[in-house]
Each structure stands twice: as C-alpha cells, then as structure tokens.
C-alpha cells in the first residue's frame with residue numbers, strides 16, 4: 001500500500017459518521033425482539049406467539065398496533081424505561097445522530113402499571129445518559145392514542161401540560177388514523193398548543209390527503225407524522241410547501257405496513273422534487289426491520305445526494321421542538337460536520 005493509500009484508509013477510518021437526526025420514533029417501538037424476550041422472562045410473560053425467530057409477528061396495521069401494545073406492557077419499571085431510552089439513543093448517537101425526538105405515551109405507561117410522571121422521569125434520565133455518552137441531544141413528544149378516543153387524547157395533553165418536564169417539548173397524535181376525525185382532537189391540541197408545546201400528528205399514513213388538510217385546519221400542527229399521502233393531491237402539496245410544513249417520513253415503515261408494494265414505489269423523490277420540507281425517521285425500527293441509518297440509506301438508493309441527505313438532517317433540526325439556542329447549537333454542529341465530510345455547500 002502506498003503512503004497515499006494508507007493515509008486515505010486512515011482518513012476513512014477516522015471520518016466522523018454521517019450526521020443524522022430523527023423526529024419520529026415511538027419509544028416502545030425501539031425494543032428489539034431479544035430485549036422483549038428478556039423482559040418477558042423477567043416478568044414471567046409468555047410472548048412466543050408474538051415472535052417469529054428474531055422478528056415480531058404481525059400482518060397488517062391492526063395486528064402491528066396490537067403487537068406494539070403487547071411489547072409496551074413488558075416495560076413496567078422506571079429502570080426498564082431508563083435503559084430502553086438510553087440504549088436506543090446511545091445506539092443512534094454512536095451511529096451519528098445529533099438529535100432525536102421520542103414519542104412517549106402516558107397511556108402505554110399506565111397500561112404497564114407505571115405512573116406517567118415516573119415514566120417521563122425515567123426516559124429523561126436514560127436520555128441524559130445517552131447524551132453524556134454520545135453527545136446526542138433529545139426531547140420527548142407526548143402522544144395521545146387516537147383509537148382510545150378524544151377524551152383519552154385530551155387527558156394525554158393535560159398530562160403533558162400539567163406535569164411539565166424540561167424534556168417534554170411537544171404533543172402529538174399516534175394510533176389508528178382510520179378512527180375518528182382530526183377535529184375530534186382539536187381541544188387536546190389547543191390545550192397543548194396554548195402551553196407552548198410543539199405540535200405534530202400522524203396523518204396521511206392510512207388516511208388520504210383530505211385527512212391531512214383537516215389535520216392542518218383543526219390541529220394547527222407544524223409537522224405531519226408521515227404525511228406521505230399528500231402526493232395524491234397537487235393542491236395539498238402546494239399548501240404544504242407554502243405553509244412550510246415538515247414531513248416526518250418513515251419510508252421503510254410505509255413499505256412494511258403495505259402503503260407501497262415495493263421501496264421503489266415510495267414517493268420520496270417526488271415529494272423532494274416538489275420542494276417539501278422532508279425528514280426521515282425509523283418509526284418503530286425493529287418492527288419494520290430498519291434503523292435510522294437505514295432510512296438515510298433508503299434515500300440514497302432513491303437518488304438523494306450527500307448534500308440532499310445533509311439537508312434532511314438540517315430540516316429536522318430546523319423543525320425540532322427545541323429552544324432557539326439549542327437549535328443554533330445543533331445547526332453549528334451540523335455545519336462543522338458537513339465541512340469535515342467535505343460538503344461545505346450543505347451548510348448554506
């Protein structure tokens with residue numbers, strides 16, 4: 001090997017990982033089958049029917065949501081949740097993530113028998129461990145579960161507002177989008193919005209573009225969980241662009257849940273070409289056989305250049321539910337990393 005080749009190899013080996021960020025990941029959905037198995041053993045719960053070797057067993061959106069709920073019940077103590085958050089955030093921090101938001105659900109905590117305030121405290125403590133280890137900055141977004149109904153979603157919003165924790169930065173809506181109408185949840189979102197929380201909602205995943213428009217009108221969100229089915233309506237696409245709404249895209253999740261038959265059918269590129277504000281996230285990574293790194297790789301396979309992939313990270317930080325000082329600090333870190341990757345134009 002020549003000296004130049006040796007130096008090139010060394011430079012590759014010491015290159016910082018590609019800077020990533022994600023805005024859309026459900027904390028209970030980060031538990032691997034191996035971890036679920038060990039939690040099940042710890043609590044003496046039978047979960048054989050939930051697993052197919054090293055994969056979760058589910059066949060459609062409904063059975064996925066039920067599998068998710070069962071996995072969530074395997075996390076019962078503060079220590080379980082502290083370790084879950086620390087392990088996921090440290091993993092993605094080591095893989096290059098500068099910033100992440102975790103969706104957290106007081107309803108799932110309660111159904112596992114844990115007080116939601118203790119749940120948030122434990123998750124924040126795990127997040128602090130991950131930050132100390134890898135530098136990753138993170139925030140929590142409290143979500144209401146749509147199929148539990150408007151009263152439950154309002155209670156989740158009241159919890160987020162009533163039990164303020166510095167890590168709780170936003171409020172969102174998860175669960176089965178086929179249930180109810182966006183306007184049913186307007187009061188919950190008004191409560192959270194008036195308290196200064198950032199707002200996001202799953203929309204345009206299992207319902208079509210009309211549901212996205214209704215979500216924007218009724219819930220006043222600045223971000224959409226998925227929002228991918230906006231591609232079906234040109235005037236809605238124009239509205240998303242004009243209102244600078246950020247899409248939390250989760251491409252592998254969409255393919256796994258059958259929205260698109262194959263990865264090549266995903267409209268990622270058309271959304272980009274329409275000038276929408278895009279980010280990518282893993283949603284529930286082991287359920288869909290993905291990771292945050294893999295979501296960025298998905299975009300690369302769809303023709304996203306390095307500068308376009310850096311723009312995904314920059315857009316995520318711009319849309320993050322953080323104070324302005326934190327946002328500027330993250331943007332500066334990103335700019336430095338972009339330059340060290342040799343992509344200075346990406347920091348413009």
Ligand code: ADE
Pocket residue numbers: 026029068174175176177202205253283284
């Ligand atoms: N909860 C966990 N994952 C979800 C998804 N992809 N959509 C709606 N609710 C969820």
Ligand code: ZN
Pocket residue numbers: 024026174202225283
């Ligand atoms: Zn989701």
